[in-house]
Amino acid sequence: MADPFLSIQHVRKSFGATTVVEDFNLDVERGEFVSFLGPSGCGKTTVLRMVAGFEEPSAGTIVVGGKDITRLKPNQRNVGMVFQAYALFPNLTVAQNIGFGLKVAGMSRADIDARVAEMLGIIKLPQMADRYPYQLSGGQQQRIALARAIAPKPKLLLLDEPLSALDAKVRVSLREEIRSIQKKLGITTIFVTHDQEEALSISDRIAVMYGGKAEQVGTPFEIYNRPATKFVANFVGTLNVLEGTVTDAAAGTVRVNSEQVSLKGKLNGSKSGDTLSLALRPEAISLGRQPGRDSSLSGEISEVHFLGSVIRVRVGIGGNTVSLDTFNSPATPPPAVGEKAEISFSSSDMLVLH
Amino acid sequence: MKSGRFWAWVVFILGAAYFFIPLLATVEFSLRMRRGVHSFDAYQIVLGDPRFQATFLYSVIAAVFTIILGVLVVVPTAYWIRLRLPQLRPIVEFITLLPLVIPAIVIVFGYIRMYGSNSPLPFLGSNMGANALLVIGYATLALPYMYRAVDTGLRTIDVRTLTEAAQILGAGWGTIIGRVILPNVLIAVLSGAFLTFAIVIGEFTMASLLNRPAFGPYLQNIGANRAYEPAALAVIAFAITWGCMSLIQILSRFAPKSANRPN
Missing domain, CATH: 3.40.50.300 (P-loop containing nucleotide triphosphate hydrolases)
Structure with missing residues (x-):
């Protein structure tokens, strides 16, 4: 300026x-x-x-x-x-x-x-x-x-x-x-x-x-x-925060609830063994495996809120709970509480909070 | 419920009787000057007395100057206390209450000692000086009423935000007080003004000890020497006070409605 x-x-x-x-x-x-x-x-x-x-x-x-x-x-x-x-x-x-x-x-x-x-x-x-x-x-x-x-x-x-x-x-x-x-x-x-x-x-x-x-x-x-x-x-906005542990700082890999997530280029300054707070916006997460999403985590559906055009789902992953929104489809009933579920996301959407 | 209402009426009637019977007796007595019939003779004598006219006019002028002085002192003080010095409020309220605790006779003796013709500030050395001192004394006596009326008025408006709104639009202190604050507390100021008027019109101690030709000493003088005229004068003084109170009530209906506080 x-x-x-x-x-x-x-x-x-x-x-x-x-x-x-x-x-x-x-x-x-x-x-x-x-x-x-x-x-x-x-x-x-x-x-x-x-x-x-x-x-x-x-x-x-x-x-x-x-x-x-x-x-x-x-x-x-x-x-x-x-x-x-x-x-x-x-x-x-x-x-x-x-x-x-x-x-x-x-x-x-x-x-x-x-x-x-x-x-x-x-x-x-x-x-x-x-x-x-x-x-x-x-x-x-x-x-x-x-x-x-x-x-x-x-x-x-x-x-x-x-x-x-x-x-x-x-x-x-x-x-x-x-x-x-x-x-x-x-x-x-x-x-x-x-x-x-x-x-x-x-x-x-x-x-x-x-x-x-x-x-x-x-x-x-x-x-x-x-x-x-x-x-x-x-x-600003709704955020899902997950705790992760750096497994290989050079390769940029982090373990979240026993699953590996690649965060190459985002771990500047972190050492292997460090605990990190990782964040994901609800709209960056999909229920089930989706094409183009390179990372996934498994958990169990803990809450389902029907909001009309949108269904808000909360999934328990280890000690963390993740919120995500899916569009309502008249042909597909909403998931049930207690069901096993997999969530997928792009590791590029994951934020490392400092 | 019905029994409660009955007793409420009984209390109301007893209270009204306690208040109105002496008043009606005074009115009735003031009309008895002519033997055997009711007449307004006492009122005609009183209103036709040049001393009544002169003293009443003197007190009205003193009241007007007292009101002007009171407004000039109280409005900026109460405004500033609310805006910038709220921590001083208890002290200022205490000071404004002092005239209710200290008798007027004490204040006036203090004035005579302080401002006598041999003092460095010889207010009592001339008629104008004595008149000015009387007005200052009256403003002091009316301070508890004027301050409370203005402060109550200021409480109904958001003084700080209105001041800031005017400031940011380019207004200086004169414009803020004259065009924003005063018009919004005008009814409160008028209430204080009428209370001041009522106090000044009947005030005896100060006017008498400062030897001023005011209405209060005239009332006392007539009361000591005549029979029916004092009753007529009491009724007239009462009517003036009630007139002032009624004007406060009427004017309060025209108060600007506050719109600066969101619901």
Whole structure:
């Protein structure tokens, strides 16, 4: 990346003796949509609040568009933000809420009216201008909050878990709408969420955070398929973890429940006799031997859950249990609990967790 | 169940009687000035008395200035305590309660000693200074009510998030307090204002000891020298207080409904 639009360098934040963000680094390109994904308390909101100016970093710098904004006050940063709790001003109408930042900036009444009408068109609520926030649903309020944030044409848009207070259906439609508006306006956006599906579905890149640090930064495809750490692999998606013992480090073979699996080129640094955690996504595993799958393990079916189009099967293999999904076929009944079963997979899909 | 309701009514009626009978007796007595018939003579005399008009106007003006001073002191303080210094809340609440524990006479003697004409801050050396001191004293007396009203109002809104939302949209502190916080706690502020008004209108100790021509000393003076007029004045003062309370109730219906807390 030659010239990042947003550059967060070596940022640290401590509250007294507690460090909540430690050496956080991230470069974001202009127009990019980057999500901070992580469990509660991982420091994602704190980083966002430092970018907004609500918290001052204990160390490090934050640069936007080539300008160091680390010590600027929030009202000097030209950054838009959408809050989890909407934060619409209850005493103002929808139009007045959207026009608030424009009025503060000293725009003329005619320009404010035109921009508010444009924003209401973008969020597809043109008839709501004279309503008060309490007269709107949660989804509508959050769209108004989005319009209010982008009305003053900020350099950067910050979204602090904007969907978590909404019900599941509205959440899905609104996240698509947010992404579509973001693409249309080309605004650089940081999105904080603890919902991996949300992050995977709308982000250009994801920064997975844990313990105040970015564990991995990458595209949703990279994060899901090539997790860099055990935490990322466990946190993003469903994962089957198997214990294995390196039998021949040079040849790259590992024994899992008395069966050999070849992991050539993936055992860097491991010695023969080492115990490893090996991971497989459910969709990488098939029930029975399948062509093109070079490895297999034997076990016994311990659980079967019929989910409609998909059947989730759990297979006990030695001391491990592996989950896999198979498509429902009306012609084939689901396997029975207690049946002997063989699972197959490609060793290239197996991840070695460090 | 029916028995419970019966006793509830009995208690209610007894309570109402305890409250209303003296009030009705006062009203009835205030109408007896003309021998043999009920009349509004006492009210006509009282309302036509130039001293009534002058002292009442003086107290109304003092109340207005007290309310302005109270709002200027209390709103930013309560806001800041909620936003940035919540750890100081117990201390501030204790301080705001002090006027309920320390009698007004103690406060006013303190003022006389501190701000007498020979002191470095001779507030009592001039009429304007004494008027200002009276308003400051009234603001102190009304502090418990004003602070609690404003603090309760602030509790109904998400002060921190609304402040941050306004800040990120470019607003400075003046705009945040004036256009976001104050309008959302306006009803609470008005409640505090009317309580302040009711306190100031009838206050006697401070006005009397600072020798101010206020309504409270006038009430006392009339009460000591006349028969029917004090009853009429008591009814008028009571009506003013009730009017203030009713206005609080009416205005609270117009409070902005909070929409900043998701369900």
